[in-house]
Amino acid sequence: MKQQLTIIKVGGKIVEEEETLQQLLKDFTAIPGAKVLIHGGGRSATKIAAQLGIESQMVNGRRITDAEMLKVVTMVYGGLVNKTIVSRLQAEGINALGLTGTDMDIIRSHKRPVKDVDYGFVGDVDAVNGALLSDLIQKGIVPVIAPLTHDGKGNILNTNADTIAGETAKALAKYFDVTLFYCFEKKGVLQDADDDNSVIPYINEEAFKQYVEEGVIVGGMIPKLENAFNAIHAGVNKVVITLASAIDGKSGTIIEK
């Protein structure tokens, strides 16, 4: 039997505000066994970019990353947000290691080709070095991954944290019995968008298709769930979509085969 591994993806909002960060650190520390944290940082990037006189341009919820914005996200995601989390986890006795995809070549990507939109220095993931990450995790190290990858040609690329979480979970499924948590601002996938308590407890692929047909699951939740099923098909044991404060696995929407 493979060892359990919990991978938590949290959005920027949670790690950027002291109160929610404190709660996350407490909850994350309480997770037994091997674990990985993947974080965003978009709000801080937007704020610091604005202070530097750089305007944030978003298309379909994704950041347009020109050369100047790339410097900002490299500073904010790889430096400020990542190292703040790592130092705080160290204080909790967690042997955290902050990483971007370029460190030890753990996540290789390519610059997204320009179709309708030129996203700039944005990466689509090609490969996650699961063997190396597994090796670190086996040693008791807890990787804390910022949403930055590289192309192997000297370029850092801004990369969606949900995608990094999914790809990392898939790469580690060979070595561990992986549960992946996508944390967001709701308790889970909702049956009724207006009722925060109408969480759908389990979704399999068949139910997902039906929910989409019925218009119950719409918008940004569709790619999130497609990502989840994609991870499940690649060997990830379980995906949970829930609040960051519910990473004890006792609530949220569980996605299984």
Added chain:
Amino acid sequence: MKQQLTIIKVGGKIVEEEETLQQLLKDFTAIPGAKVLIHGGGRSATKIAAQLGIESQMVNGRRITDAEMLKVVTMVYGGLVNKTIVSRLQAEGINALGLTGTDMDIIRSHKRPVKDVDYGFVGDVDAVNGALLSDLIQKGIVPVIAPLTHDGKGNILNTNADTIAGETAKALAKYFDVTLFYCFEKKGVLQDADDDNSVIPYINEEAFKQYVEEGVIVGGMIPKLENAFNAIHAGVNKVVITLASAIDGKSGTIIEK
């Protein structure tokens, strides 16, 4: 016989300008065997702080680091400068890993006590985890270390890169035959400050004392050399003070017992 290890400390200026960075990457890549890079980033920090409306205050060449400045150096040293170097080294086929002292608890420090000057969030190094660094290096990984440490209580501390280099060299001397290069803007320690070619090729402790007595070695070079002898006494094989473009070890001032 222990394996050779080369530790290179370069100042901010070298890694912040494209031309000198390119040369450094080329020279660093050419160093055979195990290696570690330790970098500064002060100029970029000053520039970005200014753009954010934060004034840089220096006392005796050291940066006063209040809470806002700590955010800047965490972003710039740990994010922008560190990850830029790492991604560029990866493109050269070097398996670089960007680290700050908080990552895997590799460099523990304490906040400098306030005496005449309150330097703020500045760390004095207590311990470098040589065993862990050695383990990574043995695996072919090249640590690239930013001048940030932590106190184990959740605080990142701004830390002098020369000190980090010296302490890292000392901690690794147990595992390797260490040569430490302090790179700066001169060819070496000069006999005559006005003659850039008057490099003193070798200095031992006795000669050092004499040079100081005679007023040949003055100012900031005195603590640099004291650091060097300190490293030598702790088992470091050789310290070289030279230009970043001379890390082939064929020029500069060599400090030995």
